[in-house]
Amino acid sequence: SYELIQPPSVSVSPGQTTSITCSGQNLGDKFATWYQQKAGQSPVLVIYQDTKRPSGIPERFSGSNSGNTATLTISGTQPIDEADYYCQAWDSGTAAFGTGTKVTVL
Amino acid sequence: EVQLMESGGGLVQPGGSLRLSCAASGFTSSTYAMTWVRQGPGRGLEWVSSISGSGGDTYYADSVKGRFTFSRDNSKNILYLHMNGLRVEDTALYYCARSTGIGVSDPSDLWGQGALVTVSS
Numbered sequence: 140s141y142e143l144i145q146p147p148s149v150s151v152s153p154g155q156t157t158s159i160t161c162s163g164q165n166l167g168d169k170f171a172t173w174y175q176q177k178a179g180q181s182p183v184l185v186i187y188q189d190t191k192r193p194s195g196i197p198e199r200f201s202g203s204n205s206g207n208t209a210t211l212t213i214s215g216t217q218p219i220d221e222a223d224y225y226c227q228a229w230d231s232g233t234a235a236f237g238t239g240t241k242v243t244v245l
Numbered sequence: 246e247v248q249l250m251e252s253g254g255g256l257v258q259p260g261g262s263l264r265l266s267c268a269a270s271g272f273t274s275s276t277y278a279m280t281w282v283r284q285g286p287g288r289g290l291e292w293v294s295s296i297s298g299s300g301g302d303t304y305y306a307d308s309v310k311g312r313f314t315f316s317r318d319n320s321k322n323i324l325y326l327h328m329n330g331l332r333v334e335d336t337a338l339y340y341c342a343r344s345t346g347i348g349v350s351d352p353s354d355l356w357g358q359g360a361l362v363t364v365s366s
Binding site for chain 2: 140170172174176181182183184187188193223225227229232233234235236237238239
């Protein structure tokens with residue numbers, strides 16, 4: 140099965156920029172999707188098709204995908220961005236989620 | 246209001262069966278692919294299964310293939326996840342999610358609150 144690996148956690152100060160990586164074989168040849176999940180809540184779509192933001196998602200969220208790595212970047216991180224973030228992609232008729240990254244805003 | 250509401254969760258013994266339902270409201274579910282995603286206690290998200298808008302195509306994770314069946318009744322706007330041969334490791338909160346389009350690989354932009362399934366003796 141397809142594996143997507145993320146760092147377990149990242150810490151960031153308010154107002155700073157943080158990036159979360161998602162590594163998978165030839166991930167750049169697929170579309171990467173990113174979900175945000177706050178404690179006790181259902182996931183929310185924040186990035187799809189590598190770089191696109193759904194309506195209502197702040198511009199500080201951006202994405203890229205190339206080679207074996209997709210990246211979610213949060214510019215000017217806010218305390219409300221503290222959450223778990225998961226990447227996701229499809230490969231050979233099955234979907235895979237990344238291992239998840241906990242973003243802590245200190 | 247556009248929403249998804251899961252039901253049917255509960256406590257079941259290993260080897261038992263359960264049927265989850267996902268009721269869609271505020272939109273016509275037949276025009277969207279749908280997905281089940283689960284999250285074990287303290288664990289990350291795990292894709293379980295996806296179904297095309299027509300219901301003609303279904304896809305399953307290896308961990309549930311042959312045991313779970315995803316179906317939909319578009320006339321009632323309800324989706325079902327039939328779970329047989331349940332194992333302790335199937336214990337999780339099961340989310341129903343709507344894709345942005347008819348393709349199963351389209352991202353999910355609407356999620357329910359989840360139904361809790363506990364498999365234990």
